Amino acid sequence: MRVAAVLGVDIGTSSSKGVLVDADGRVLRSATRSHEVSRPRPGWVEMDADVWWREFVSLSRELLAAEDAEVVAVGVSGMGPCVLLTDAANQPLRPAILYGVDARSTAQIARLTERFGEEEILRRCGSALSSQAAGAKVAWVADNEPELFRRARRLFMPSSWLVVNLTDRYVLDHHSASQCTPLYDTERQDWYAPWAKEIAPDLDLPPLRWPGQVAGEVTAPAAAEAGLPAGVPVVTGTIDAWSEAISVGAQGVGDLMLMYGTTMFLVHTVAGRLTNPSLWGTVGALPGTRNLAGGLATSGAVTAWLRDLFGSPDYPELLRLAEASGPGARGLLMLPYFAGERTPILDPEARGVLAGLTLSHTRGDLYRAALEATGLGVRHNIETIEASGGDIRRVVAVGGGTQGGLWTQIVSDITGRAQVIPTQTIGASYGAAFLAAQTGWTVSIETWNPVREVRQPRPALAADYDELYGLYRELYTSSKRVAHALAARQVRLLAGPPAASDNRGTEGAAP
Template identity: 75%
Template sequence: MPRDAVLGVDIGTSSSKGVLVGLDGTVLRSAVREHTVDRPAPGQVEMDAEVWWDELVSLSRELTDGGDAEVVAVGASGMGPCVLLTDADDTPLRPAVLYGVDTRSTAQIARLNAELGIEEIRRRCGSDLSSQAAGPKIAWIAEQEPELYARARRLYMPSSWLVRKLTGAYVLDHHSASQTTPLYDTVAQQWYAPWAGRIAPGIELPPLRWSGETAGTVTAEAARRTGLPQGIPVITGTIDAWAEALSVGAHRPGDLMLMYGTTMFLIHTVPGLLTDPALWSTVGALPGTRNLAGGMATSGAVTGWLRELFGKPDYAELLQLAEASGPGANGLLMLPYFAGERTPVMDPQARGVIAGLTLSHTRGDLYRAALEATACAVRHNIEALEKAGGDIRRVVAVGGGTQGGLWTRIVSDVTGRPQELRTISIGASYGGALLAAQSVTDASIDVLSDAWNPVCETVTPDPGNAARYEELYGLYRDLYPASADVVHALAARQDR
């Protein structure tokens, strides 16, 4: 007899992932669909939303094909905040504009800051406007593509688009809405009509739900396409990093999640509203929770870029070479700002820098320098979180970059922080499955996350590396201001 299971699907920057999970947390099957984003111009990063639905259909068909499990609920998450505008018939009008890696809206940010007031935006919305905010990207489309925008009626993100396709429901979770700054009032936890009507005129903003609430049930047409049973519940879902935090139980006050992926993301759960111009303040995925968050524009993207340059050797080989290079990468220092930088630098015109290169440096040195650059950026963000009033008592690491051990060890050595690793590091798709399971059981998310995914290892700092990394971090902090003028001039040439 088939066992009851839940399906979790996550739409990421470089791939979509699906996982079929028994109600006891056992991973029955998982699958991946790789894809690419489009970069039509410098600073612009987009994706065709039809890919999101096609890949969910494909993943669902593959994962449920065995006949040994009966799916009883579905959870979806995705990268964000993104801006997908559709017409009244839900036809996408253009490719979706992606999250903070897309930096096209600098002029709109400056204009909205002048019109609405930086302090007032921060007070009402929790965060300053930055490349992460969805509101200015909507304004960019309205200004740069007015004929297209005139037909826009609805706003979607990856998770809410999948919910719409599966159930017909038009909803968005509170957390995702809190990253549409300045459309959402994070104090009142609702859309702020005066600014929403001004920045997104004509858009019917979606009703708001919490991530684990049921958005609707699978329609007959969606069941035909996906192979899922008609009528089973689909949760509202959320942005991938927040689903990933839930997947490893990092959602309690004092917790900090580090997500090792194409980008590095940090989510710190705080007991109340905290704001800081160098960070993002959001409502959490769960009712009653709030977060201070940070994110790098690149991390795994840089190591992937290096791998391409090196002729695509196995990552295991590169990690071995980086291990042999040793702390400090034989005198190399990198700034990982290859796509601008988000928190706490907040500089879309920042660029990558590799300092100290000689003819004797090797692939291992360069790869090690990239890992150490990410670790230094993590420490910079942690310092900003604590300066803003955060109280970090536990660090939990998750994501593909935790595999192999070296990267997490370097981050612990540079930051001086232990990191918990959970048994399952699949990530956001597993978090979506967790939320789906909560919707059909009586168990709380705390009980489920600890039972499904217990701690398997704690990475601790090596005291022998502390002095060397303390010196390296000081040089890292000095390098950005020392090189900023030159880098900005080069970025301007790239934008021509």
């Protein structure tokens, strides 16, 4: 018997994921496509938009071939904020510049901050300019690729790129726009024309919708390519971390979502507008909501890097070794700033540090130190959120890193916070499916995705982790000058002619 289903697809940093979900929230089928980012120069992280649509089509066709389902709506999400510039005919002019892991716009951040004023940017936009700001990267293209920029007419992100390919509608969601600092006014919840015209006078910024609003319907050509029925609704979608928060119901005031993936993301829902120059103040994924958010530049990316260095043992074995290492990783301490760092230090020139090494340390110790480094970074962000006026009442975990239990346990032990772990932790694609379901069904995320377990902190470890956290904060301060000097050397030694095909590493989310 054919079942009605919604399709949710998410374009992530290291992979794209798709799910078919029925009206009860049951995942009928899921599929994944792995991909690589391009790192043509130190501090640059890019991806060709063709990958995003090609993988959507591949996922859609695989899922529909494997399951006798009738798709009644489509939901999308993707990493962000990204900057994909196209001409008026939606032809990409260059590879997309990715979110805060790409740190190329330092000069533009400084110039625009001086031009508009740090306090005025924070007041109007909710966030200070940083490597996360899409508007600064638009300015980078204008400064460094002026001939190309003169042809640019449209701005896309992965979710909106899927929407335009599916529906031929050019739209963007409000949340994604609120990460285009300084182009969006979070008070008026619209593009801020005076600054947008100065930074990108010829760019036709997209009309804005909320993530759950219908953007359009699947066109006949898109239907033929992706194997979907023509005419079914497609929702506007949003950035993956916010779709993850939707997938686990972390939308209430006081909720904090922790996304365990290639990077670590934190989204706290607040009662009213809060700002802090060390965090990102955004509009939420749902109308009327506001968030104070943060993100580590790496988390699963470091564990994947270690796995590759170790000769690719499987993750369950590495988790077993890390558990045997024990709290504190037998005296190791890691700074997880392998791609610079986003919040709360906002330092693109920070670098990874592993302190305390001896000849007796093992793979398990190093892997444990990486997991603990994420927990220490999360604690730093949580303290900054609460110092800004945030009121964290519930922490909800989501993403691939929740599997196995050790990583979430370490984060709870370090932060002293219990974490709610729902039944489905597949993440953003499931959130996109839920948004799509709301176009025709009456559904609730609490029914779709009930709580599976609650990870409690272990009080006996609190004192040891308090000491380690103090050392973590001190290590960054004491090593900052050296890290910045080494970052400058890396630019001098490694920089060369940009080449889109020069892939220098893969970001992978892993437990």
